Amino acid sequence: MPTFLGALRSLLLTPKLETVTFARRGFPVAGSTAVEHLEAIPQSVICGFEWGIDARSLWEVERRLETVAPELRGFAYEGATMAFTVRDAMAGGRGRRARELLLGPGRPHIFLTYIGIGFAMARLPRVLWKKVMPELGDTPYHPTMSWLAVDGFGFDRAYFDTRRWVERQHVPKPYPWEGNPDYFLRAVDQGIGRALWFINGALPGRVADAVRKFAPHRQADLWSGVGLAATFAGGCAEQGLAELCAAAGPYHDELALGVVFAVKARTYAGFVPEHTRLAAATLAGLSIDAAVAIADRTAVSPDETGPGGSPAYELWRERIRAHFKKAARAA
Template sequence: MPSFLGSLRQFVLAPKLSAVTFAERGFPGADAPSAQRLEAIPQAVVCGFEWGIAARDLWEVERRLELVEPEQRGFAYEGAAMAFTVRDAMAGGRGQRTRELLMGPGAPHVLLTYIGIGFAMARLPRPLWRNIMPDLTGSPYYPTMTWLAVDGYAFDLAYFHTRRYVDEQKVPAPYPWEGRPDYFPRACDQGIGRALWFINGAVPEAVAAAVAKFPAERRPDLWSGVGLAATFAGGASADGLAAVRASAGDDWPQLGLGVVFAVKARDLAGHVPAHSALAAEVLAGLSVSDAVAIADRTEAESHDNDPAGNVPLYEQWRNRIRAHFGAIPLSLVTNNDQPPAREIRQA
């Protein structure tokens, strides 16, 4: 049971569930067939945030989070990570709640909890960002995948400030994340691409039109976000996913990149829903095991091709995944008589 102070924090800081519905936000996808299903995702984040912001200890939060169904549990962990990040910042940056969560029960959901840290970033002054990412030495994908916090930050901007960051296509101001302010906007665009999937209710034509409105140089990273959201969150039929794949055109490797990241995150959490497996097959011509194998193989490959450190490790990994898809003729994936994933992998 939360303390009086915890209840006060929850009352002041936790958004209402209705505040994240598509109708409340005025999204064009509010009437889409998948809208209610997709809305459950940010609502799961809100629940995780409420539990994290009010709880007395980690044990209590973990018990609550583990009651959430497996398909939604990672999103609830996102919300808890967001709450713990805010609480650590309120403690002057000396709090350890976020680290304890990510190194403990949140470890299987670490890629999503990074995104939750990004949600907190969207609500905290930038001077507090300096110590916002806890030292997770020994944790998989640290520090390589901490760029997902930037992704989460930009997703939040697009979701809650849609006119500015989607309609007007404002570029988030650079920040020297991992010492790379030049790369910051690119990581942001993947998050904005993910948001486009939700904002447009997973309607393929609407999502593709939204991406097409952005400058050409931003579209590749937007498509990687679309692929990630379509695979992790779902919401589209096989035909709809095929339409997304066709719309990506020459950016299909970017779409495949998002698929691999999403399937790896789902597999790491121990639950790959049917819609994620379907998206992997239709968008990328891959089985779940093949997608995980690509993620593991490319992550383990040598980083010696950039000894000067000019390219963030995150982008090096993304490049290697894209290279896999760049070697595959798109016709092998779009053909109605699609070959099995084994043949695609060897193409």
């Protein structure tokens, strides 16, 4: 049962489910049959947020989250992480709720819980960002995949401020995430690319057109976000996925990169829906086991860096790209 303060936080901070519907957001999705499927995803995030923002204990939140269908459970964990991050920030950065969640029941969903931190960042002043990422020790994929928090920030801004971030293609001020302000903008674009999948109702032609409207130097990261969303979230039949694959053209390795990360996230959480299997096969020509093998074979250690000092996260991405470039040359 929530406390009075928790109920007040929930009342003031929790968005209503209708605010994330595509009609309410004004997304141009006429003709899409995927709307109901895709809308369930941000609605699951809101449920997780509501449970997290007013809960007395982690146990209570965990029990609620575990009632969510496996396909959507990771998204609910995103929302709970967002709520705990906000609560920790409200405690002057002294809170430990997010850390306890990520080291505990949220551990299998680590890829998505990072994104939940990014959702919180979108609602917190930048001066508080330096305290939003909890210390997770030697947890697998930390801090390498913490760039997904920046991805989550980009997704949030594109979804909720579409006119500015998508139509006007706003470029935010760099931020020294993991000491690398130059890469910050690229990680933001990866999140915007994921959002384009939702904003355009998983309609391949619309998604591809939306990507092409951005400056050429941004399109590679946008395509990787599209590949991740199409594979993890689903919403498109085989023919549409084949059309998306063709539309990516010279950016196919970026699209396939997103596929590999999505499959890795799904398998790490212990549940792979059929639409993920279909997307892996259609967009990247991979079985689930093959995609995981690529991710594991190319994995990096947190202290590695790529060309020009790019973070370990980007080095991992580059190694996956290299796999698909090599395969394309051999074909």
